[in-house]
Amino acid sequence: MTVRKLVRTVPALLLVLLALAGPLLAPHAVDQPVTAPYATPDAVATLGGDQLGRDLLSRLLSGGAPLIATALGIALLVTTAAAALGILAALRPRLGRWLERAADLAILLPAVLGIMLVALAWPGGGRLAVAAAATVLGIPYAVRIVAAAAAPVAATGYVETAAAGGERLWYLMVREVLPNLRATLLALFGLRFVEGVYIVSIAAFLQLGPQPPAADWALMIRENAPGILLNPWAVAAPSLAIGLLAISVNLAVEGIAARPTPESAL
């Protein structure tokens, strides 16, 4: 791992560390009103008050970890499932066609409707429901990407020779095809992480997923939106946090998964 690669992962690690340590640094309790609703920044609340007058900075510091955990969970689940199914689809074309049709079906289903149906049918709703919805919706699309990337690898001489030479399916998947998909899978992971954040935000907009008084960046954006003219930080701060999170994670993933053959200039 050259130094240049490590440097690109630093922002993401810093942000995640800050989010994990957040609750400890929070000056006030997360659900304790300390100032007037949408109060502008003052000595007590450095970033002002949210809709109930709770300290925005404390909620910002402790609102990161749950969102990151959810998005991380979604990204990991979707990437591993997609890797397994995608490579399987490439190695077994007949099965691949069925997975392709399932992916088409999922792409037709509007994501927002999918989230609603899964989250509302889930007993008790909440964060787990949205994570499940995001995973179920994300997998077909991701399988399509992995299958497309795995197809040329599966057709190469070394995979065919290994198959003809007596290797079993799981060995072909794990040892022959998977190592050559590192770049695709890492890029997919970065993409699904950001997609996870996006889906939790849309769910929060539809009042699904994390419930008040939980502190969660996506939920904070929707809760404080009416008061944006009173205390712009109430929406700006969590939005910036989500933006930085997405950029830093993708920067890190692109750093680690530097393209195998350096891209040729035109």
Next chain:
Amino acid sequence: MTTVRVTARVTDLSIAISDGPQLLTGATLTLTPGRVHALTGPSGAGKTTLLRALLGALPPGARRTAGTVTVLGHDPLDLPERELRALRRHRLAYVGQDPGSGLNPRMRVGRLITETAADPSGQGLRDLLAQVRLPTDEQFERRRPGELSGGQQRRVALARALARRPELLLLDEPTAGLDPALRDEIADLLRELATRHGLAVALATHDPRLVSRCADDVLTLTLTPATRRTPARAPRTRTAPASPAPALVTARGLGAYVGGRRDRRPVLTDLDLDLTPGTRTGIVGASGSGKTTLVRLLAGLHPPATGTLALAGTPLAPSHRARTREQRRRIQLVPQNPLGALNPARTIGATLTRPLRLHFSLPQEQCAARVAGLLRSVGLPSEFADRYPYELSGGQRQRVSIARALAAEPDVLLCDEVTSALDADTATGIMGLLSGLCADHGLALALVSHDLPLVGTYADTVLTLGGAAPAPVELSQGRVGPG
């Protein structure tokens, strides 16, 4: 002062991959207008690297370690990008090793040639087509590279190169994979271009006929000491049965199709084949006659439409998934394309160790020795074990692929164009190794190749596929039938 104007001069040029193998050492060359200069030497000696150095386009990660290059008064290796681009656009021309893939598949022939033409008019286009002996009718100009034969593609690429009226023409293996008649035509064409247009031509080849036919000067590049190894015969103790044993692989009434649902066409119809231990069977035929399909069918990678297979008398399932591991060990395949034959993510040593552990579960410590032996048997130094495939040339990878097949100590070895990427003496070495195994260990060898002289010298029996089969090939060495 020589009155002859020098087009390009290379003195003691050495090029290496940063902390990697040496690609080229101490090459010296002078190119003058009107003369054809041939670069020969074994694969991996740096012919292509030298050509690309003249073009100022070294492979990624490679850099000049010594020597100078001047082309038309400039040093292409550190020319500013704008001038280098102009040099390549107007005064230099390069035709790559595989021009078929070098042509934009979506462009029509007319567009391909006029894109870089100094005179893009219709007449100019027709002159160029005539010059490279291509049909100049309107219908041909509208065809796309996909609709042309290999030879036609090569000549379109040549026309595209000549369109800009260059002063220096660089060609990499201009006649590889062509039948003899076409090769002579290309050679005469290059000769005429050099003399009539005062073009300086440099071409890399390992086809002796081309060199003798049109080259004025010859530069033979030698392998750097590290890569020079002549393949030694691997001494093995198993005794081969003296009398011709019963057939190891018997195939009766084989039939197969290729192509997807819409463009299915039959390739093999009602074919019988016997591979007996110790014999070498050559499989020849025009491209597309089903040579590769047959071999893949035997290896269980292609579903047969009709016919049955048997290995040593017991029926053999058509798909490799249904065969026992032992059956799959006894039949080994060496794939056609050397570039895709080895898993880029694993070292050569790991690739060769896997069959040993899978079939013989050889303990780890003995594997290293066995791998070194295998590498030596195919003429590669044992240090290659911890190298990655991208650090090897096409020929070297092909030899590793052969070593991997031999690691499983198979009874049947199916080779698909194994010498296509090898130069003559390396190829001879490999064929010698395989023949030795046939003789000593009763290996049944199936050799697919379009290199008729090779098949002629080494195959005991020859199976010809496809309708218009070439004239029967004499079995004795030396004579080559019409291509």
Next chain:
Amino acid sequence: MSLVRFVWPAVRRLALLTVLLATVFAAVSLLPGDAATATSERGESATDLAARRAALGLDRPLAERFWDWLAGLPTGDLGTSAHGRPVTALLAAPFPNTLLLGGLALLLSVTGALALGSWAALRPGGRVDRAVATAATAAFALPEFVVSVALLLVLSLWTGWLPAVTLTGPDGAPASWRMLVLPLLALTIPQIGWNTRIVRGALADQASLPHVQAAILDGLPRHRVLTHHVLPGALPAIAVGTATSAGMLLGGAVVVETLFNYPGIGAVLAGAVADRDTPLVAGVVAATGAAISTLLLAADLIRDRTLGVRA
């Protein structure tokens, strides 16, 4: 292009759409409560509730209800909503509005993505490339909600250049085109982020092909190599990529339409699910599904045509 090549993918897409509608019908009925309870008033007695459930036909088995609804589809009758109004009438104005907004957003985002992606691909790893990549990631990471609120503040409330919400005329369409600008931008920005990544990836894959390397060695100028040798080859991947991501537009539409009060199908969908209004939900999915299917069909045809040419 023989007709058969066109008919078969179309039939396949139609079958997929029918399967999707069946799953949606089943899924909505799985949700707790049903259309009758969802639209009942606070004081309604159990007997009245049962009477309304029978009136809405909710006591019939699910499969029967689905077939009746599907039978009406070809004639354009999408059944009646839980509030007693014909679904076709409910969607008559909103669907074309969302089609207009979504269509424009897709067009804008694809052209924008092609421009940005190509500009970035000129110098891989260069300053522009890194800047475009970071901007694209930020664009599609920020939820539509945040983008909409920011646009609203800057372009409407603080500067007053653009109207804050969309008001409709008697025909159900937005009264003036200026009301279309903010929702369009809010929908396009995340989509441009997504599509730029797709274009950039497709161009990168094409750039490594041998015929592009040959074009470079021919000394052709950078932009010519891009437009004539790289882009044509990348078009199929770009077409399929952008078409599949068109489905996300509806997700954005729900947010943007609610915030800018744009009279579209997104808001109707959100309300319909809240009311467990199966015919209305299925109607919306049928409409959007048909639109997305045609897009995917077009993308398939582009891909087949360009790939068909390759040897």
Next chain:
Amino acid sequence: MSVTRRQLLWATAGIGTAGALAACGSGSGRSDSEPAPAGSTSEQPRSGGTLKIGALGRASAVTRDPHGSQANESDYLIISLLYDTLAVPGDTANTVPRLAASWQPSPDLKTWRFTIADGAKFHDGTPVTAADVVWSLKRLRATPAGASRLPGIQPSGISAEGARTVVLVSDYANADLPLLTRLTTFVLKKDTKDDAVATASGSGPFKLDWFRDGNARLVRNDDWYGGKVLLDAVEVRIFESPQALANALLAGQIDVASNVGATAARTAGARKDVQVVRRPNDLAMPIVMRAAGGPFADPRVRQALRLAVDREAMVKQVLSGYGTVANDVLGTGDPAYARDLPQRTRDLVRARQLLGAAGFDLARSYDLVTTEDIPGLAESATLFATQVRETGVRINVVKQDSKLFWDASWLKAPLYASYWGTNDSVVFFASKTMVSEAGQNEAGWRDPAFDAAYRKALATADAAERAKVLHQLQEIEYDRSGYLLWGMADGIDLAAAPVRGLPRLPGYGRVQLEKTWLAR
């Protein structure tokens, strides 16, 4: 699960059987709409101009049937401008005549005779007859929610006497029967077909120009019997979210944003050219503690919670100050409201004593169920839970999807937050939610003394006597009911500068735009 939309269940606007609504000016002094329009009294009202008014509603729930269930406020606004009810809420008196010019009760307060205003005509010119009214009332009574809209009146009890008198007979003596005719009794022409209802002509101050997906344009009805209408036309716009509604007004695209909520009011507060119209006692957000059983059945526990809540903080934090502190008795706008009951304030020590005395289990946590239908409802539950934790009671806020809440938690859960979108008389809330046999007894509260006082109040015609009984009723409610009412939210509208004469009434009085005019 409505998306941040205010979904007032107007069905609760059913009429209480007794009690008169004093002018909304009672309680905390005259409603101050700051900034008061410059010299409003001195300006001469001018006719002309089009008033663009925005109201909340969901595109998927749009309905046109005056007797149907109007989940959308925008639908109710359009219908109440097109059609007339017999009577309407008034600011000086509780029930102001509209289509019914006057009404007389029979001695036993069971039979009431309404006479139709003279000159009342439908938009197409035909006069309004008693037969039209009777047909309309019977159609209203036949709707699924008919019984709760006209409590105590059977379909057979609606008949006509001659062309201009309508007779309503109640099952029981009801001194305030006219209250029933105020909000839902829209009158259409006789025998209008169901599918023709949407385009049926009404008798209201405005006529329909066009209606499309919840938006509508209404033009002035020049020969309206109820007096001169000043506005040329009214354009009603449907808005999915209160935020879009407020933004539309701030951007000057609409003239009035109806019922936008406190946050929008504070945002507009900074703008000098925007009037913030406050209508006190508009919305109650009580915490309901189940009295029939479960952890809160013991009155001492309920009393403890009532003492644990910090009412000023709730009004300040949840309503941003746009509201008034309440005293656990519903019907704060009613003149008969017992203002003299001692205002309960926070007393944590007393609360802990009561919890100890009642042996309340402090180890486990209790669920407080709520929805997000109304801005502030979920926030009130969250803040309440935080405040009560100081007495050791751990409360966990559970936010449910709107449908799930009305099916599973309403009327059943031990502790939940409810809301009442209209402010009516003490007796209305008693009949609706607290009498043992009440249809919507949210707390499951059975109190014989309370029931007796309620029936006595209904049967007494004499005003002084009724006031005494009503006060006694409120004392019982104040001591033992299942409700914890910490405050009453103001109804808030935003209006552009030139708008004059907007109604000041809480609840559904806000739709009376016939006197509104534009000083532009």
